[in-house]
Amino acid sequence: MAASNTGRPWLKAYPKGVPADIDETQYASLVTLMEESFAKYADRVAYSFMGKDVTFGQTDKLSKALAAYLQSLGLAKGERIAIMMPNCPQYPVAVAAILRAGYVVVNVNPMYTPRELEFQLKDSGAKAIVIVENFASKLEECIANTPVKHVVLCAMGDQLGLLKGAIVNLVIRHIKKWVPAFNLPRAVRFNDAVAQGQRVKLTQPELTPDDVAVLQYTGGTTGVSKGAVLLHRNVIANLLQSEAWNVPAMASLPASTQAVYVCALPLYHIFAFTVNMMLCMRIGAKNILIPNPRDLPAVLKELSKHQVHIFPAVNTLFKGLANHPNFNQVDWSHLKVSLGGGMAVQNTVAQMWLEKTGSPICEGYGLSETSPSASCNPTNSRHFTGTIGLPIPGTWFKLLDDEGHEVPQGEPGEIAIKGPQVMAGYWQRPDETAKVMTADGYFKSGDIGIVDENGYFSIIDRKKDMILVSGFNVYPNEIEDVVSELHGVLECACVGMPDDKTSEAVKLVIVKRHPGLTEAQVRDYCKANLAGYKLPKVIEFRVDLPKTPVGKILRRELRDKK
Secondary structure (H helix, E strand, O other), X not given: XXXXXXXXXXXXXXXXXXXXXXXXXXXXXXXXHHHHHHHHOOOOEEEEEOOEEEEHHHHHHHHHHHHHHHHHOOOOOOOEEEEEOOOOOHHHHHHHHXXXXXXXXXEOOOOOOHHHHHHHHHHHOOOEEEEEHHHHHHHHHHHHHOOOOEEEEEOOOOOOOHHHHHHHHHHHHHHOOOOOOOOOOOXXXXXXXXXXXXXXXXXXXXXXXXXXXXXXXXXOOOOOOEEEEEEHHHHHHHHHHHHHHHHHHHOOOOOOOOOEEEEOOOOOOHHHHHHHHHHHHHHOOEEEEOOOOOOHHHHHHHHOOOOOOEEEEOHHHHHHHHOOOXXXXXXXXXXXXXXXXXXXXXXXXXXXXHHHHOOOEEEEEXXXXXXXXXXXXXXOOOOOOOOOEEEOOOOEEEEEOOOOOEOOOOOOEEEEEEOOOOOOEEOOOHHHHHHHEOOOOOEEEEEEEEEOOOOOEEEEEEOOOXXXXXXXXXXXXXXXXXXXXXXXXXXXXXXXEEEOOOEEEEEEEEEEOOOOOOHHHHHHHHHHHOOHHHOOOEEEEEOOOOEOOOOOEOHHHHHHOO
């Protein structure tokens, strides 16, 4: 693909070997890419999970059978199928199966409450869901109000072999008690669905680059979660962009050595979905699946068994691991890229990580709407820049003022992004799509940035009121809508506050309708209706809220007031 340097001053800062553009047309669909890799890397380990290795060939066989099973349910091409589970081998199998059968992946956060789950299933129109049994009780509470007709039920030990799988399931169900009682009488067990699919022929669907591959849900300033429509070509482009960007760092890896990625970020998050699962599919790399990254001793114990080359993570995980007494159990000498994303990387964390591993954290930037990667620091950098780096191959950035005009060099403006990885729009929300897309095809990110003379961008503020908690977007309007339903609340407002552990935390300010309302009641109500990362860390009661003359709550005053 011919490169155009006009209007892209950052290209002069690209490392040697990184192209200005990529050719996303080389694959007709993600299925074409996956099937190429299944054949090419059949004997290689694709996933390592709890001591069990799963090859690309096994993933191929399992996903083909599950795809045939899904087709046997009579679902039409383009139907949406939800996936709700942590990192385990069934996740990539389910993704491959859904896409191979001609359906659309709807990634669901397992931390969602029944209320949040119900909304996403209804909004996406999902007719089926692949879910791990740990969260089945949530589905039971809301399934009657959703379009879901088919449930494939997974257990964490499904793919660990008969004996080990039985032991793991026994521990999870009866000792740890991580599986609340549920009743889903029509659910089919994952292994049974695979067995049924092996007796059915898979019909290869006609897929094009413009078919929808993924609905990746993200919040909005209205508080309504929206599905970013990612086409096959969007995800293909982004994984090829990421592959090209990694070339300088990976050049020193011997050609015969299989790249090993740490997959500690959740696969339902678009960062790990593309950068771990899909990119590793393309290059035949191994993913070490970490089901619970909060269990730092378990993470370090698992990583001590491997030679790790690429580690995508968020600031909180880098910080937690680097400060852990067991950190040196892992041989970090093979680490080529430490990729920071999802939230801002703190300078102190970057310095500590570099001192302890010799690998500088390479910070990047992206959104669900950009599949997600949009910019990144060069992977051969030897120091931490504190910026979000350069737009990656084939990507254009510009900074806009409130009227949509490009700002002069050195002036702050809203980051607008154009490239083959930018979404097709929001699912069934043309009005919301129109708000964020410019006439010339740029996506307005809502982040205020500035660019230096070398083309490195930095984020200096956020245009929206979004709160970023450990890499997860939290939208104040959603929390306010939920809390306002609580008896005893007259009005409320939600803002972000700095937090050493999670970058930001949620602060909730309430004006009581009835004096008897307590903090404990508010916390219990929030816990029943909001995912854990959305829960307020601080709850404050006031007699009134700061407002404009027309009655709009001034969140900024609540943020600024100590």
